[in-house]
Amino acid sequence: MDNYSQMLAFIWATEHGNFSAAARSNGLTPSAISKLITRLEDRLQTRLFQRGTRNLTLTEEGAAYLVSAREVVNAMAEADSLAEAFPTRVSGTLRIHTMTTFAKHQILPWLPEFLATYPALSVDIQVGPQYIDQFEQGLDIAIHSGVLPDSSRIARKVGESAWVICASPEYIERCGRPNHPQDLVNHDCFNFSFKSAWNNWEFEIDNHKTLIPVSAKACFAQGDLLRQMALSGAGIVKLAQFHIGADIRKGRLIPLLEEYALDEKEPIYMVYSNRKHLSPRIRVFRDFLETKIAEQPWAI
Structure with missing residues (x-):
């Protein structure tokens, strides 16, 4: 930590031009700043400042060291900003x-x-x-x-x-409830308009994973549009549980063909x-x- 303090004292002295101003700005005594920089020069075995009567001038070595010192101090500040405790x-x-x-x-x-x-x-x-x-x-x-x-x-x-096959109570009352996945071919269903595994309507039939070729009456680029079609009573949709869980809990949408649903999430x-x-x-x-x-x- 003393090495870091020495670097800070060196940078402060460079920015303020003398030890006294650097000390006043950072709550230290001029002798404390001077000792830190002397230790730094002794450790590096090189002189970093030409000391005048009132001002300091960086040596060539001091100017080169200033670049590296600032990089280190900036990296330390960035590390502090990453602390989860703040x-x-x-x-x-x-x-x-x-x-x-x-x-x-x-x-x-x-x-x-x-x-x-x-x-x-x-x-x-x-x-x-x-x-x-x-x-x-x-x-x-x-x-x-x-x-x-x-x-x-x-x-x-x-x-x-999970993905849920569902429809509104109004649609079920008007068109009936499908009792088997194959019944979906005779119902109004809606799908996504882009190529996706979400458009695959798969079920567990006779212990086998079976894909039912559902023909979509309309396709949409967003799941919320499919949800609105289902809520309006227009037909059957397949949507994610995180999307329509609240609708199902409140009875706005009814899960269908649950006994054939795949045990997959x-x-x-x-x-x-x-x-x-x-x-x-x-x-x-x-x-x-x-x-x-x-x-x-x-x-x-």
């Missing part, structure tokens, strides 16, 4: 990419509390149905479900969610670029997210 230092902009439905139903409800906890932090949330690696463009976190592409990124599982990951140098803003968001998931599980 949440008030969490600042800057946290850039997140996630699924629209996850942002709306699982982040927005508690985001005001998070922002109030870290008032110096701002959040930029970008949404899209599929995972895109944008870390080289400044992205901090991606939150997505399913199978992620192989990469050097760090993927931390934050939860899992899709993992949901928080992806970031580097585990070793995790910034405070990423760390506090991760911890907040996992706490909220634990408090409000997605299970219906």
